[in-house]
Amino acid sequence: MVRGKIIQILLAGITLTACNLPGTATTIPISTSAAETVQAEMTSQVSTETPVSILTKPSEASLTLNDNSNCRSGPGTNFEKVTVIPEGSSVPILARSSEGTHYLVDPPDNAASCWVLGELGIVSGDLATVPQATASVSPNAGAPTRPSSFFYNYECSFGSPQAVTTTLTWGDAANNENGYRVYRYDFLIIELPPNSTSYVDETTVAVGDGLTYGIEAFNDAGVSTRTTISFSCSD
Secondary structure, eight states: OOHHHHHHHHHHHEEEEOOSOSSOOOOOOOOSHHHHHHHHHHHHHSOOSSOOOTTTOOOOEEEEESSOEEEESSSSTTSOEEEEEOTTOEEEEEEEOTTSSEEEEOOTTSOOOEEEEGGGEEEEEOGGGSOEEEEOSOTTTTOOOOOSOEEEEEEEOSSSSEEEEEEEEEOOOOSSOSEEEEEETTEEEEEEOTTOOEEEEEEEEOTTOEEEEEEEEEETTEEOOOEEEEEETTO
């Protein structure tokens, strides 16, 4: 991803406010047509109460990571993982969360700017000059799309209890899933790899009892809506 798009994503996803800066903050002028497009999108999508341009504002603090660290789309573990910053990397701090626990940084692999937990590294420079930023992205914003369809085919034995073999199939509608989770009666029975579209389950039920299965896609950002089906051997 080119640097221009990285900055555009950053400006569209956060609201920036000046922190501990004397006087009244003003918008830093941007002259290029590309930057004007970015600034127009920022005006329509995020609050501009105290705008600060990170396009031209130099970083005055950096974070050196003590270990390999997840860098996410927002300040918390519920947000999607963007990349992993290697141990020992020193990354510029572009902004800090309102709680001061997370830093928005520029990772070394040219991935989009992302958030890392501050206690995972050592800060150099003056944090007081770094603006605050509030992520406007929902913690579940990067969750995968739910399966597009969910079907079943079953075989039941005679006797009590009844042995049931159920073949479950679904449409792989997501393109960012870590995998799929299959549930029976709301209990997780298996976690499958990405791009999975079927599973065969074998269980037993009392005569007359039904079965309910659920399927959901998941990734580091969250889970999709769960789709369920129900049937019994008498259907």
